[in-house]
Amino acid sequence: xxxxCDHCQAIVDAELLEAYDVHDAIAPSFRISxxxxxxxxxxxxxxxxxxxxxxWQHPQRxxxxxxxxxxxxxxxxxxxxxxxxxxxxxxxxxxxxxxMCRKALEGICVEHGVKERNLSKSLEExxxxxxxxxxxxxxxxxxxxxxxxxxxxxxxxVSAEDARDILDFTNALTEYVFTFRDKxxxxxxxxxxxxxxxxxxxxxxxIPNER
Numbered sequence: 001x002x003x004x005c006d007h008c009q010a011i012v013d014a015e016l017l018e019a020y021d022v023h024d025a026i027a028p029s030f031r032i033s034x035x036x037x038x039x040x041x042x043x044x045x046x047x048x049x050x051x052x053x054x055x056w057q058h059p060q061r062x063x064x065x066x067x068x069x070x071x072x073x074x075x076x077x078x079x080x081x082x083x084x085x086x087x088x089x090x091x092x093x094x095x096x097x098x099x100m101c102r103k104a105l106e107g108i109c110v111e112h113g114v115k116e117r118n119l120s121k122s123l124e125e126x127x128x129x130x131x132x133x134x135x136x137x138x139x140x141x142x143x144x145x146x147x148x149x150x151x152x153x154x155x156x157x158v159s160a161e162d163a164r165d166i167l168d169f170t171n172a173l174t175e176y177v178f179t180f181r182d183k184x185x186x187x188x189x190x191x192x193x194x195x196x197x198x199x200x201x202x203x204x205x206x207i208p209n210e211r
Contacts, residue, residue, distance in 0.1 A: 001059050003044050004090060005037045012037050014044050031056060058091045073179045078107040082174060085167055094163035095150045101170040102147020105140055108177055119144050136176060139169045 003014045014035035023029045029050040036043050045063035048056040074082065085100035102119075109115070109122040112131055116122040123144065127137040146166055149156040158166070 001033060001035055001046065003035070003037075003046060003059060003061055005040065005042055005044075006064055007040045007042045008037060010039075012039060014038070014046075032062075033059065060091075074174055075107070075111050075178070078104050078111065078174060078178075081107060082167075082170060085170065089163055089167055092160065094158040094160055095156070097163045098146050098150040098158045098166050101143055101166050102151065104170055104174065105143050105147065108140075108174065112177075132173075132177065136173060139173055143169055143173070 001014045001016055002011055004010070005012045005014075015038050016033055016035045018034045020032045021029060022032070031048045031050070033046045033048065034043070035046065043063070044061060046059040046061050048059045051057050081100050081104040085097045085104065088094070088097035088100060106119055106122075109119065109126060112126065112129075114122045114125045114129075114131075116125055120141070123132075123137060123140050126132050126140075127134065132140060143166060146158070146162070150158050
Protein backbone atom coordinates (compact mmCIF):
# COMPACT_ATOMS: atom_id res chain seq x y z
CA UNK A 1 0.00 0.00 0.00
CA UNK A 2 1.73 3.16 -1.22
CA UNK A 3 1.20 6.16 1.05
CA UNK A 4 3.00 9.44 1.60
CA CYS A 5 4.78 9.68 4.96
CA ASP A 6 5.01 13.26 6.22
CA HIS A 7 7.79 12.38 8.64
CA CYS A 8 9.98 10.66 6.02
CA GLN A 9 8.93 13.08 3.25
CA ALA A 10 8.58 10.11 0.89
CA ILE A 11 6.15 7.70 -0.70
CA VAL A 12 6.46 4.43 1.23
CA ASP A 13 5.05 0.93 0.94
CA ALA A 14 3.09 1.02 4.18
CA GLU A 15 2.96 -2.13 6.29
CA LEU A 16 -0.66 -3.24 6.69
CA LEU A 17 -1.61 -3.94 10.31
CA GLU A 18 -5.38 -4.33 10.09
CA ALA A 19 -8.12 -3.91 7.46
CA TYR A 20 -11.89 -3.71 7.62
CA ASP A 21 -14.01 -4.18 4.48
CA VAL A 22 -17.45 -2.58 4.18
CA HIS A 23 -19.83 -4.14 1.66
CA ASP A 24 -23.06 -2.47 0.57
CA ALA A 25 -25.67 -3.68 -1.90
CA ILE A 26 -26.06 -0.18 -3.36
CA ALA A 27 -22.87 1.80 -2.76
CA PRO A 28 -19.40 0.61 -3.83
CA SER A 29 -17.56 -1.49 -1.29
CA PHE A 30 -14.68 0.16 0.50
CA ARG A 31 -11.86 -0.79 2.84
CA ILE A 32 -10.49 1.00 5.89
CA SER A 33 -6.86 0.11 6.59
CA UNK A 34 -4.60 0.72 9.56
CA UNK A 35 -0.93 0.64 8.61
CA UNK A 36 2.49 1.96 9.60
CA UNK A 37 5.49 3.40 7.81
CA UNK A 38 8.22 0.76 7.39
CA UNK A 39 10.89 3.43 7.94
CA UNK A 40 9.76 5.42 10.96
CA UNK A 41 6.72 3.42 12.18
CA UNK A 42 4.39 6.44 11.90
CA UNK A 43 0.73 5.30 11.79
CA UNK A 44 -1.61 5.63 8.81
CA UNK A 45 -5.35 5.34 8.38
CA UNK A 46 -6.38 4.96 4.75
CA UNK A 47 -9.46 4.18 2.69
CA UNK A 48 -9.87 2.43 -0.66
CA UNK A 49 -12.88 1.88 -2.91
CA UNK A 50 -13.35 -1.38 -4.74
CA UNK A 51 -13.29 -1.11 -8.52
CA UNK A 52 -14.77 -4.41 -9.69
CA UNK A 53 -13.30 -6.42 -11.34
CA UNK A 54 -9.98 -4.50 -11.15
CA UNK A 55 -9.76 -4.69 -7.36
CA TRP A 56 -9.00 -2.02 -4.77
CA GLN A 57 -8.24 1.48 -5.98
CA HIS A 58 -5.24 3.57 -4.90
CA PRO A 59 -5.53 4.33 -1.15
CA GLN A 60 -6.46 7.77 0.13
CA ARG A 61 -4.84 8.80 3.41
CA UNK A 62 -7.28 9.77 6.16
CA UNK A 63 -4.75 10.13 8.97
CA UNK A 64 -2.58 12.12 9.15
CA UNK A 65 -4.89 14.41 7.23
CA UNK A 66 -3.47 15.58 3.93
CA UNK A 67 -2.46 19.21 4.36
CA UNK A 68 -2.85 21.64 1.53
CA UNK A 69 0.56 22.89 0.34
CA UNK A 70 -0.96 25.94 -1.27
CA UNK A 71 -0.95 29.42 0.17
CA UNK A 72 -4.16 31.10 1.31
CA UNK A 73 -2.92 34.19 -0.56
CA UNK A 74 -3.74 32.53 -3.89
CA UNK A 75 -7.06 33.47 -5.52
CA UNK A 76 -9.59 30.68 -5.06
CA UNK A 77 -9.70 29.38 -8.69
CA UNK A 78 -5.91 29.15 -8.85
CA UNK A 79 -5.67 27.57 -5.40
CA UNK A 80 -8.24 24.93 -6.40
CA UNK A 81 -6.32 24.12 -9.60
CA UNK A 82 -3.03 23.70 -7.70
CA UNK A 83 -4.68 21.60 -5.00
CA UNK A 84 -6.22 19.36 -7.66
CA UNK A 85 -2.81 19.01 -9.30
CA UNK A 86 -1.45 17.87 -5.93
CA UNK A 87 -4.25 15.32 -5.58
CA UNK A 88 -3.56 14.03 -9.09
CA UNK A 89 0.09 13.59 -8.20
CA UNK A 90 -0.75 11.64 -5.05
CA UNK A 91 -2.88 9.14 -7.00
CA UNK A 92 -0.24 8.90 -9.76
CA UNK A 93 -2.37 10.68 -12.38
CA UNK A 94 0.72 12.48 -13.65
CA UNK A 95 -0.64 13.68 -17.00
CA UNK A 96 -3.71 15.12 -15.26
CA UNK A 97 -1.42 16.90 -12.78
CA UNK A 98 0.43 18.61 -15.65
CA UNK A 99 -2.86 19.73 -17.20
CA MET A 100 -4.07 21.23 -13.91
CA CYS A 101 -0.78 23.12 -13.57
CA ARG A 102 -1.39 24.64 -16.99
CA LYS A 103 -4.86 25.66 -15.84
CA ALA A 104 -3.31 27.40 -12.82
CA LEU A 105 -0.95 29.20 -15.19
CA GLU A 106 -3.88 30.50 -17.23
CA GLY A 107 -5.51 31.65 -14.00
CA ILE A 108 -2.46 33.72 -13.07
CA CYS A 109 -2.73 35.59 -16.38
CA VAL A 110 -6.47 36.19 -16.01
CA GLU A 111 -6.03 37.39 -12.43
CA HIS A 112 -3.68 40.10 -13.71
CA GLY A 113 -6.01 41.18 -16.51
CA VAL A 114 -3.92 39.58 -19.26
CA LYS A 115 -6.11 37.88 -21.84
CA GLU A 116 -4.23 37.52 -25.11
CA ARG A 117 -5.32 35.18 -27.91
CA ASN A 118 -3.21 32.35 -26.49
CA LEU A 119 -1.30 31.52 -23.33
CA SER A 120 2.08 32.06 -24.95
CA LYS A 121 1.24 35.69 -25.77
CA SER A 122 -0.29 36.21 -22.32
CA LEU A 123 2.94 35.09 -20.65
CA GLU A 124 4.96 37.40 -22.87
CA GLU A 125 2.77 40.31 -21.81
CA UNK A 126 3.18 39.33 -18.16
CA UNK A 127 6.93 39.45 -18.67
CA UNK A 128 6.83 42.76 -20.53
CA UNK A 129 4.71 44.33 -17.78
CA UNK A 130 7.19 43.21 -15.14
CA UNK A 131 4.73 40.90 -13.39
CA UNK A 132 7.15 38.00 -13.84
CA UNK A 133 10.89 38.14 -14.40
CA UNK A 134 12.73 36.43 -17.25
CA UNK A 135 13.62 33.32 -15.24
CA UNK A 136 10.02 32.93 -14.08
CA UNK A 137 8.87 33.51 -17.65
CA UNK A 138 11.13 30.64 -18.73
CA UNK A 139 9.58 28.42 -16.03
CA UNK A 140 6.06 29.45 -16.99
CA UNK A 141 6.70 28.85 -20.68
CA UNK A 142 8.07 25.39 -19.94
CA UNK A 143 4.94 24.66 -17.89
CA UNK A 144 2.79 25.89 -20.77
CA UNK A 145 4.52 23.57 -23.24
CA UNK A 146 4.28 20.58 -20.90
CA UNK A 147 0.60 21.29 -20.27
CA UNK A 148 -0.12 21.64 -23.97
CA UNK A 149 1.56 18.32 -24.73
CA UNK A 150 -0.29 16.59 -21.89
CA UNK A 151 -3.66 17.98 -22.97
CA UNK A 152 -3.45 17.71 -26.76
CA UNK A 153 -1.03 14.93 -27.66
CA UNK A 154 -2.52 11.49 -27.00
CA UNK A 155 0.92 9.92 -27.37
CA UNK A 156 2.44 11.98 -24.53
CA UNK A 157 2.60 10.41 -21.07
CA VAL A 158 3.98 12.55 -18.27
CA SER A 159 6.41 10.71 -15.98
CA ALA A 160 6.26 10.85 -12.19
CA GLU A 161 9.51 12.82 -12.04
CA ASP A 162 8.36 15.37 -14.62
CA ALA A 163 4.99 15.76 -12.88
CA ARG A 164 6.69 16.52 -9.55
CA ASP A 165 8.98 19.07 -11.21
CA ILE A 166 6.07 20.70 -13.03
CA LEU A 167 4.14 20.99 -9.77
CA ASP A 168 7.19 22.35 -7.94
CA PHE A 169 7.63 25.03 -10.62
CA THR A 170 3.92 25.87 -10.45
CA ASN A 171 4.04 26.23 -6.67
CA ALA A 172 7.13 28.43 -6.92
CA LEU A 173 5.53 30.60 -9.60
CA THR A 174 2.25 31.11 -7.73
CA GLU A 175 4.09 31.78 -4.45
CA TYR A 176 6.24 34.41 -6.15
CA VAL A 177 3.40 36.19 -7.95
CA PHE A 178 0.82 36.18 -5.15
CA THR A 179 2.94 36.06 -1.99
CA PHE A 180 6.54 37.25 -2.28
CA ARG A 181 5.94 39.84 -5.01
CA ASP A 182 3.04 41.40 -3.09
CA LYS A 183 5.01 41.30 0.17
CA UNK A 184 7.97 43.00 -1.48
CA UNK A 185 5.75 45.73 -2.91
CA UNK A 186 4.23 46.28 0.53
CA UNK A 187 7.72 46.37 2.04
CA UNK A 188 8.86 48.97 -0.50
CA UNK A 189 5.81 51.16 0.09
CA UNK A 190 6.34 50.95 3.84
CA UNK A 191 9.98 51.98 3.47
CA UNK A 192 9.05 54.88 1.19
CA UNK A 193 6.37 56.03 3.60
CA UNK A 194 8.82 55.74 6.49
CA UNK A 195 11.38 57.87 4.63
CA UNK A 196 8.74 60.50 3.88
CA UNK A 197 7.62 60.57 7.51
CA UNK A 198 11.22 61.00 8.65
CA UNK A 199 11.70 63.86 6.19
CA UNK A 200 8.57 65.61 7.49
CA UNK A 201 9.73 65.19 11.10
CA UNK A 202 13.16 66.55 10.17
CA UNK A 203 11.64 69.62 8.52
CA UNK A 204 9.41 70.25 11.53
CA UNK A 205 12.43 70.06 13.82
CA UNK A 206 14.73 72.26 11.71
CA ILE A 207 12.44 75.02 10.47
CA PRO A 208 11.50 76.41 13.92
CA ASN A 209 15.20 76.60 14.86
CA GLU A 210 15.95 78.60 11.71
CA ARG A 211 13.38 81.18 12.72
